[in-house]
Amino acid sequence: MSANTLPSVTIIVVPRERFSHTRESLESIYQYTDYPFQLIYIDGGSPREIRDYLATQAEIQKFTLQRTDYYLSPNQARNLGLNQVSSDYVVFLDNDVIVTPGWLTNLVNCAEETKAAIASPLICQGTPLHTEIHCAGGKSGVREENQGGRRRIIEKIHHQGRKVVDILPQLQRQTTGLAEFHCMLVRREIFDKIGSLDEKLLNTKEHIDLCMQVAQVGGEIYLEPTSLVTYVPGKLQTWADIHYYMLRWSDGWELASLQHLQNKWQLTEDEYFQNKYKRLGWRRNATIIYPLLRKLPLGKFSVRVVGKILRTIDKILNYFIGLNYIFHIKRQRM
Incomplete structure (x- = not known):
């Protein structure tokens, strides 16, 4: 042809x-x-x-x-x-x-x-x-x-x-x-x-x-x-990568998506959704936090403590990245 x-x-x-x-x-x-x-x-x-x-x-x-x-x-x-x-x-x-x-x-x-x-x-x-x-x-x-x-x-x-x-x-x-x-x-x-x-x-x-x-x-x-x-999933090589990744896989975006899917298709909140809600942020943990922990010269106990601190910081930072995005979009559309 x-x-x-x-x-x-x-x-x-x-x-x-x-x-x-x-x-x-x-x-x-x-x-x-x-x-x-x-x-x-x-x-x-x-x-x-x-x-x-x-x-x-x-x-x-x-x-x-x-x-x-x-x-x-x-x-x-x-x-x-x-x-x-x-x-x-x-x-x-x-x-x-x-x-x-x-x-x-x-x-x-x-x-x-x-x-x-x-x-x-x-x-x-x-x-x-x-x-x-x-x-x-x-x-x-x-x-x-x-x-x-x-x-x-x-x-x-x-x-x-x-x-x-x-x-x-x-x-x-x-x-x-x-x-x-x-x-x-x-x-x-x-x-x-x-x-x-x-x-x-x-x-x-x-x-x-x-x-x-x-x-x-x-x-x-x-x-x-x-x-x-x-x-090809890979390392986040630049700050732009990290910043976009933090928003792309943010707790807010994931929670809103799952809840919308559940409501749209009238799905029961069963173990599938309960597990998803419990694991919010797992991608950031796997891609950002865990690789950082592996580089630190820490013992098992210290890894658990530092990991908990980093995950807390991640949650806070992730919240403000999402909030800043909302404000930025509103300014763009004014």
């Missing part, structure tokens, strides 16, 4: 949780994508060096760059891009994802041949690249229990943590109940049925919400394992 008869695709790249992997991710898109595409890059408050890099690349590669001088929640950023899309398909891609040759062609082929509303690649995690599975599809939805009238959320990711070499030979194109926003291809017309992405989900479970909405209107989700990408 000629380029003029191929289904059109727009890739929307949005910030995930840091900025320092921007260059590697963007370069992989242009190096490994052989399918024609338009690109919309949403830059939500990146530091000056990243801002300047993106501006230069937008000129060179002729993609659309939209910047805000404040941080964005993921669905805010995705909707900013989605509002500009008229193509047959839209790809949502996080700014810390590395793609592989043929990734987009295989996703489009999957969607065209199956009429899928969403096509998900095999998503890997970490380094070495493309070796450990993060998500190979899964399950999402609501399970209704007659006893007590409870409605429980279904969330299951397949093969997380397994090695690609062990699992890939077993995988084939198949329907699935779960895709993740690290990378997914979506048929644009599905948004005519479900509306835009829910911006009240500030930082978590947005993919679950989308998958459930798509299923609700009869759309199908497919896993296409011949398309392979890797998201």
Whole structure:
């Protein structure tokens, strides 16, 4: 088929949780994508060096760059891009994802041949690249229990943590109940049925919400394992990374997101939500506090004491970062 008869695709790249992997991710898109595409890059408050890099690349590669001088929640950023899309398909891609040759062609082929509303690649995690599975599809939805009238959320990711070499030979194109926003291809017309992405989900479970909405209107989700990408969580290398990460995974954003998801789908506050509420801030503990503790020459008792102090400081600082963000947004909109 000629380029003029191929289904059109727009890739929307949005910030995930840091900025320092921007260059590697963007370069992989242009190096490994052989399918024609338009690109919309949403830059939500990146530091000056990243801002300047993106501006230069937008000129060179002729993609659309939209910047805000404040941080964005993921669905805010995705909707900013989605509002500009008229193509047959839209790809949502996080700014810390590395793609592989043929990734987009295989996703489009999957969607065209199956009429899928969403096509998900095999998503890997970490380094070495493309070796450990993060998500190979899964399950999402609501399970209704007659006893007590409870409605429980279904969330299951397949093969997380397994090695690609062990699992890939077993995988084939198949329907699935779960895709993740690290990378997914979506048929644009599905948004005519479900509306835009829910911006009240500030930082978590947005993919679950989308998958459930798509299923609700009869759309199908497919896993296409011949398309392979890797998201690269890593060290927070700059203050801008730390500052954005603190807001992106703030207690306030996570609590508001979980409560909204629970209310929206009329879900019972069971062990799933109770555990989530108890563990608010676990990502900051894992990414910021624990690595710092490991560097300190402390005994076991001292580690516990210092760790408790650091977690208390983190909670206080996190609260004020969230509060400052609210004030900043209000000033921007005046």
